[in-house]
Structures are given as structure tokens and as C-alpha cells.
Amino acid sequence: METKIKALDRSCLKPEDFKEAVEILKSGGLVAMPTETVYGLAGDAMDEEAAKKIYAAKGRPSDNPLIVHIADEKALYELASDVPREALAAAKRFWPGPLTMILNKSDRVPFGTTGGLSTVAIRFPSDNIANMLIKTSGLYLAAPSANASGRPSTTRAEHVYEDLNGRIPLILDGGSCKIGLESTIIDLSGISSGKKPLILRPGFITKEELEEVIPGIEYDPVVISRKPSENKVAKAPGMKYRHYAPAGTLTIVEGKSEAVVNKINAEAADKKYKRIGILATKETRSLYKGVQYDDETLQNNLKKLRPISLKFEEKTSLGSVGGSIELEDIRQHLSLEEPVIFTVGSREDDASIAAELFEALRNCDELALDVIYSESFEDGPLCQAIMNRLIKAAGYSIVYV
Ligand code: AMP
Ligand code: MG
Numbered sequence: 001m002e003t004k005i006k007a008l009d010r011s012c013l014k015p016e017d018f019k020e021a022v023e024i025l026k027s028g029g030l031v032a033m034p035t036e037t038v039y040g041l042a043g044d045a046m047d048e049e050a051a052k053k054i055y056a057a058k059g060r061p062s063d064n065p066l067i068v069h070i071a072d073e074k075a076l077y078e079l080a081s082d083v084p085r086e087a088l089a090a091a092k093r094f095w096p097g098p099l100t101m102i103l104n105k106s107d108r109v110p111f112g113t114t115g116g117l118s119t120v121a122i123r124f125p126s127d128n129i130a131n132m133l134i135k136t137s138g139l140y141l142a143a144p145s146a147n148a149s150g151r152p153s154t155t156r157a158e159h160v161y162e163d164l165n166g167r168i169p170l171i172l173d174g175g176s177c178k179i180g181l182e183s184t185i186i187d188l189s190g191i192s193s194g195k196k197p198l199i200l201r202p203g204f205i206t207k208e209e210l211e212e213v214i215p216g217i218e219y220d221p222v223v224i225s226r227k228p229s230e231n232k233v234a235k236a237p238g239m240k241y242r243h244y245a246p247a248g249t250l251t252i253v254e255g256k257s258e259a260v261v262n263k264i265n266a267e268a269a270d271k272k273y274k275r276i277g278i279l280a281t282k283e284t285r286s287l288y289k290g291v292q293y294d295d296e297t298l299q300n301n302l303k304k305l306r307p308i309s310l311k312f313e314e315k316t317s318l319g320s321v322g323g324s325i326e327l328e329d330i331r332q333h334l335s336l337e338e339p340v341i342f343t344v345g346s347r348e349d350d351a352s353i354a355a356e357l358f359e360a361l362r363n364c365d366e367l368a369l370d371v372i373y374s375e376s377f378e379d380g381p382l383c384q385a386i387m388n389r390l391i392k393a394a395g396y397s398i399v400y401v
Contacts (some may be wrong), residue, residue: 032160
């Protein structure tokens, strides 16, 4: 299957822009679309066959439920069997926006979409392309992140192409996603039977903001844990899998800034490792020894290599979670003498760190890095969301200095 990328101009969207996408969706096919969080792989949420196609294209385990995207709050009453007061308050405050609510599902929602669960995840995205696609199709769109299962989520159309080329007919290109991390997920399905409201996945909407409309909301302890939990299972099935991971071994180094820099420089100088990456910030990038990722020579070499890296993507074993990637072609064609330093946003603005994290992790694979060290991000309103993704990508490998 040919995968087409269609670039859209957000400032003047026309119904014709969506004609092809709507035809594909209405005939049970899949379309990747931008949202304000990450790119989504959309299919008709009421069609179990479309859900099956989504799982197959991503290589996602089919017990991992899909989020249903809507463009009108009234859809809550069609998709959920009961809509608690707290859900309405959260919808009023945060929708359209990066908040997903888990409610008890109505009979209309097929189990194929909910991974067999009796609950359904619902989100009303604010992105104008996603919004118009939902409206012009007249469908509810099941849309998980548009990445190969296990890889970092996609924040640009090119990333979607890398992972899903040949597996879906169309990608709508709306440029870079503003937020860059997936939505905050809250579980309100137990409220009517006296259970506490829970945050199942931290995201751009923080616990503090949620507490203003849902007093007493707490984190599912599993999602903020710094150690892999042996007995406890995350309540969002997707949170149990290795996720967001680059192919190389990622280690987070945490402590005072100077100690972190010293530790990472010392580790990176160790000659037993060949291809090393360092995830730093605008404030710290110049303190590390190595070549900056935006270095002109490195970028020129990468440009020459791009056809090879696309070829290597075809060899990716999409079927298995956290599947191995054949990186030998890249290693052979791109020699790296020094560690590569990536700038992941600025510490003055943690939203910039969130927005750039997944792309940096993908760029580590583009260079076939074997070993990656990352600074830790413990301050700022988005630190729970950022660290949740980073810790999963690192497989819980954290060094305290
Ligand atoms: P993604 O679509 O890639 O953003 O992942 C969706 C996340 O939502 C996964 O972690 C799912 O496990 C979670 N999720 C979706 N539906 C439900 C549900 N009904 N109950 C709990 N978690 C859900
Ligand atoms: Mg995902």
C-alpha cells in the first residue's frame, strides 16, 4: 500500500481538504491525523473491523484499549452509560483539550474498541484539523498514538511515515504537535459506586488543575512509581508495556545539575561504549563533551543517510512490543567519534521539554545510538508527565548522584 502525505494549511481549512480522508474512514480504513498532543491513527470507533486494523498497523496488543475522539460534548451521552457530575465539570473546564476521561461504556461502543473492557476512554481534541476531520466524517474516531507500538509517539507527519509507511493509505500533515506528550487520562468510571477518581496517565493537564474541578483526585500509584511494580498492575492497560523506548539503552541521571553533568561526562568518556547520546537542555548543552546534534556536518551526513534510514524502518519488527530494530546499515554508513548532545527544550519552560522529548528519542534511533544518558526533569508543572514517559523509555534505569 502506498502511503500518501497530505499537507494541510491550518489557517484556511476547507471541507474539500478532508474529502479523501473521510472516504477512507467511512469505508472502514485508517487515516493518521495531527492532534494537539501527538499524531493519532484514526478509524471509525463504532466499527470493530477498523479497530482490528488499528491494532494490526501499530503492532499493538489488542487488550490495550483505544481512545474515542469526539467533536461535541453531547457525544458523552451516546458513548457512556452514565455521565457523573465530575465528568461534566471537567469537560466544561478542559475540553476541547488534552484530557481523556474513562467512563462506563454504553452498549453502542464495541468491545473491539475498548480492548474488551466495559469502560470507554473519551477525548475532545482542540486541534482544528482533528476537529474538522471528526465533524466532516460524522464519525467518532478511535485514535491511539500513530507510532509503531513500543516506539516513541509521533509529533510530526514524517515520524508517522517512518513507522507506518506502507501500512496506512493517508497521513494528514498539520506540522509539529504543540504539546508533544499524550493526553492526561482520568478514570471516573467508579465514582457512582463510591470509588475514588484517579489519574491513570499524567499529561499536560496537571493534578493541581484537575483538583479544582474534581477534589480528591489522586494518581494511580503505579504511574508515578520510580520502580517497576512487581505485583501491581497499571489501571490503564497501555501503561504496563515498555513504551516510548529508543533502541539504545537509556539511563536517567538525577541529582544536582553539576553532579549530573560530571557523571554523564565521565560515563560518556568510557571507551567501552561506541555510539553515545546525551539528552541535555538549552541551559546545560554546552557543559557536555561531544558534538551537538544540530552541528552542520552531522546534519549534512544525516541528509545523505536518510534513504538508508527509511529502508531500515521497513525492517523494523512492528509486530512485537518494543521490538528490535536492525541498525547495522546506519552504523556502517555514519561513523560517530564523539557523544552526540541533544537539546531537549529549556528548563525555564518545561512545556518546551515536553514538546521536544519524543523527537529527541527518535533522533537517537536515527543515529543508531547504543547508549543514551538523560538529565532528569524534576521541576515544573509538567515534571510528572515528562518523567513518566522518560522513566518508561529508560525501562526504570535511574542513577542517583
Ligand atoms: P494511546 O492511544 O497510545 O494514547 O494510548 C491510550 C491509553 O489509554 C492506553 O494507555 C490505554 O491503556 C488507555 N485506555 C484507553 N481506554 C481505557 C479504558 N477504558 N480504561 C483504562 N485505560 C484506557
Ligand atoms: Mg501510545
